Amino acid sequence: MIRRHRPRHAHWLLCGCSLVAAALLASGCGGRTALISTVAPNATGGVGGEGGATGGFGGSRDAGTGGSSDVGTGSTVPDTGAGGTTRPEVGSDGSSGGTSGKPDTGAGGAPDAGSAERPEVGTNDLGTEARRDLGSGDLADAGRDSPLDSGPDAALDGKAEVETDGRSDGSIPDGRDASEAGAGGGVLKLLAGGLGGLGDTDGIGTAARFRSPEGITSDGAGTLFVADWDGQVIRTIDVATGTVTTLAGSPLSAGSTDGTGPAARFNCPAGVASDGDGNLFVTDNLNHTIRKIVIATGAVTNFASVPGESGTTDGTGTAARFTSPTGITSDGAGNLYVTDRHAIRKIVIATAAVTTLAGASLALGSTDGTGTAARFQAPWGMASDGAGNLFVADNQNSTIRKVVVATGEVSTFAGSPGQAGSSDGMGTAARFSYPKGIASDGAGNLFVVDAGDSSHFGNNTIRRLVIATGEVTTLAGSPGQSGNSDGTGADARFLDSVGITTDGAGNLFVADTGNYAIRKIVTDGATVSTLAGSPQNFGNADGVGADARFYLPTGLASDDTGNLFVADAWNSTIRKVVIATGEVSTLAGSPGQWGNADGVGAAARLQYPQALATDNAGNLFVTDGQNTIRKIVIATGEVSTFAGSTDPGSTDGTGTAARFDDPLGVAADDVGNLFVADTYNYTIRKIVVATAAVTTLAGSPNQAGGNDGVGAAARFLNPQGVATDNAGNLFVADSANFTVRKIVIATGEVTTLAGAERASGTADGTGAAARFYSVQAVVCDKAGNLFVTDTFNNTVRKIVIGTQVVTTVVGSPDRMGVVLGPLPAGVGNPFGLALGLGGELLIADSAENAILAAQLSAAPSR
Secondary structure, eight states: OSSSSSSSSEOOTTTTTTTTHHHHSSSGGGGOOOOOOOEEOOOOOOOOTTTTTOOOOOOOOOOEEEEEEETTTOOOSSOOOOGSSSOOOOTTTTTOOSSSSSOOOGGGGGOOOOOOOBBBSSSSSOOOOOOOOOOTTTTOOOTSSSTOOOSSOOOSSSSSSOTTTSSSSSSSOSSSSSSSOOOOOEEEEEEEOOOOOOOOEEEEGGGGOOOOEEEEOOOOSSSEEEEETTTTTTEETTTTTTTTEEEEETTOOBOOOOGGGGOOBBBEEEEEOSSSSSSEEEEEETTEEEEEEETTTEEEEEEEEEETBBBOOOEEGGGOOOOOOEEEESSSSEEEEEEEETTTEEETTTEEEEEEEBTTTTTTOOOOOOOGGGGBBSEEEEESSSSEEEEEEEGTEEEEEEETTTTTTEEEEESOOOOOOOOEEGGGOOOOOOOOOEEOOOSSSEEEEEEEOSHHHHHEEEEETTTTTTTTEESSSHHHHHHHHOEEEEGBOOOOOOOOESSSSEEEEEEEGTEEEEEEEEETTTTOOOOOOEOOOOOOOOOGGOOOOOSSSSEEEEEETTTTEEGGEEEEEEEEEHHHHHEEEEEHHHHHTBHHHHHHHHGGBBSSSOEEEEESSSSEEEEEETTTTEEETTTTTTTEEEEOOSSOOOOOOEESOOOOSSSEEEEOTTSSSOOOOOOOOGGGEEEETTTEEEEEEEETEEEEEEOOOEGGGGOBBBEEEEOOOHHHHEEEEEGGGOOOOOOOTTEEEEEEEBBBBBBOOOOEEEGGGGOBEEEEEEEEEEEEEEEEEEEGTEEEEETTTTTTEEEEEEETTOOOOBBBBBBTTSOOOEEEEETTTTTTTEEETTTTTEEEEEEEESOOOO
């Protein structure tokens, strides 16, 4: 995500969370990694739609130094630097997950406060303001009958929800009757937390997921079209049912390929507009082109400019050049208008002839004037009034400009250049804050998304502008108040919205980008509801089932009495979940109060805890972000520092004399030992619990690689999850090698069980033929099976240890987002993994801040 305007999806990489954040978004425009966090548009952008309906924003994103992600489109392995020996970056400012340096945590290891930003995708900027105001409209499904019932009793709009398995009665299979389960048997249910966040899943209403909905337009006949910028796709929404489908493009697959439906490729589609003749036109921002889609077939062709060739040339079709075009609109008379950097371009649809109507692409300013003598500063959205005028949201000038199409004459219609604010008023007396989308209702009104951005005052409101008088009023939202609440007028909340369109029947639809949702506003009464998609539901609330809230849950560990323990990383707490009831409580730490203080319960301080393990004596061991192993007595909540120090290092020793470097995995055996994945030392450490003596079992400090071997001769690359079996073996999720390794504990012999060194992918198969993409957690059952969270693939995989056969048991690699019901169902970014007493797989979904329970048809033997 980018620090610029808003962190878009929660893809993060914490100071000890390594690949968690990156998992949130597998890739993004401008080369971002993509996870929970989110990324924001740059200075330019726009919206537009048929007949004045807007079609979304755009703007090239700040991709940081190098501009490309180590896991970006077309890349299969992360960049590890010369020889693969430097540690991978985990999200330092402007980085893309490269290889040299740990995340930026600010003075004293605390996250950057930023400027009212959300956590960035791929950065460690948590910000003290990162916890968004979820408002009273949180998407908590409070009407569940039990924590393992995946069906909310009512949707946000008060209508009965349609369940993921097609049921409408709120029930789902209980997972123990194979006849009710999916083709392979089994079911996925919600144990605790509130579902919501970014993803790629088609579905109905809040079951659908978006990554970065920005451009939006209506066909006037009940269908919306959405440019999902980071998703690299164009989506459709049936307004009557809320059903979301993908019309063209393939999720996270950037390119410039013409083709039909999923065969086509886009590179950050920004704006969409309908010509009223069955065609869509898309500003394909980072391809610098205008694309055409035949709605009936999904066939995509290049309409104007040439992919990858930017410029300002007027011309016909491929002879013209654009530079990161953003907004687009149609006048309903055979013409398109495009915001292209600092200019307004016109395209005659019949001939594809491109001319510059007003402004100059490479010259910015706020000058009124005629044609190319006028100046804009990063105009985004546009709307036509049907009377020969365009109205432009001149983003960086914080004004609304008027363009007379016949003459190219530009004037300032509302707001004052460079004077950001939120004042209602007449014309230039009103104030806007970096407006983005704009739409006309055809009845003399304009509606403006007055969003602001993360580096400036953000209004997060929808404004109404009466064309005849220039009067500006606030229709919905409250200036400076962000969130995701549905409600009426000032009670509603938005977050970093971009696009807006109208259906001509008194309804507005807003691409509420920061909430990953499409919102509906009935203009008569200003009632706001959520039509499709779902905001992230994070927080720190204790409660039962869906009433509880987590904030980037990572590690999991279960005990023999039916409890699950959760490392709630961004809350810096350890949570306890009673599996039978879904009741969540806080065992240790205090939300948002990070540190390294020992103490009891809420008096203790942790810093981004990552992994957990329980022993046979009622203790919980935690890998803490301060390079330490902490011990918690479960019965009392007493926290102590068991091994390591806040100072990183690789020293073997006893207790606090030992040194670790961002340990991210821990496991206990049945004979009194702990095993730690010492991630940035590239080693596996052993701790004798009785004495706290720390030794190095395998690998060599600061020697990265993928070699099999014995003890110090073996090599790892960012090992994370570890698990023991009953036969004296340790299994390691060797994350950046995309492999699962096996260590014979008695000898230190390391072999590769599944996957191939530095070869990422999604393939099931046997041994080295299988492919993973960022294995994080691993758990072993008593029947000789391993289960692995393959985070970037949005799946949980099963490995039969004896045969090395790898299969996918939960989720799908081509879709990100939680879908409850029959397996394989869907998950967002599965991270932590544990086994319950009933053999259920318990999954920490870091993207959706939820704990899920997967009951397989053949339950693992705990």
